Amino acid sequence: HPAFTPHPIQGWTPDxxxxxxxEGLDADLHDELVPVTAEEAISTxxxxxxxxxxxxxxxxxATVAVALKTAAKAEKGSVILAMCPDTxxxxxxxxxxxxxxxxxxxxxxxxxxxxPSYQLLPGEDPVLAA
Numbered sequence: 001h002p003a004f005t006p007h008p009i010q011g012w013t014p015d016x017x018x019x020x021x022x023e024g025l026d027a028d029l030h031d032e033l034v035p036v037t038a039e040e041a042i043s044t045x046x047x048x049x050x051x052x053x054x055x056x057x058x059x060x061x062a063t064v065a066v067a068l069k070t071a072a073k074a075e076k077g078s079v080i081l082a083m084c085p086d087t088x089x090x091x092x093x094x095x096x097x098x099x100x101x102x103x104x105x106x107x108x109x110x111x112x113x114x115x116p117s118y119q120l121l122p123g124e125d126p127v128l129a130a
Contacts, residue, residue: 034066041065042096045088049100053111057091060084 017025024030038058045061048054056064067082074080088096104112112118 032070034069036062036065036069044068045096046099048084049088049097054084055087055089056084057086057088058094058096060086060088061096 041058041062043061044065045056045058048056048061048064054060063084064082067080071078071080091097
């Protein structure tokens with residue numbers, strides 16, 4: 001609908017506040033509302049995959065981006081929890097992984113093989129990047 005602005009953070013509401021969130025806001029059940037851009041969400045999700053091996057979606061990237069912002073101003077020794085409730089396999093065709101090469105290098109192939117459930121399609125050999 002033309003009245004709504006599309007956003008890439010699947011699982012998060014578009015341009016309206018759902019009733020359950022509205023109730024929580026009205027009851028003051030939150031400490032702070034922290035904005036996060038789509039670019040921050042995608043960048044953080046990509047970093048989680050590349051640097052930590054955490055395969056999460058764009059909303060998971062947004063959640064961790066907010067946790068990082070919170071951690072930057074938290075007291076030393078604070079505990080911050082960020083939950084990423086899904087994997088990003090359903091987002092492989094989204095902007096989240098647009099920069100990831102389809103081919104694996106030797107190191108990536110060895111990491112894949114170290115996973116107990118590792119498998120390729122029957123009869124397929126991985127294409128190794130040069």
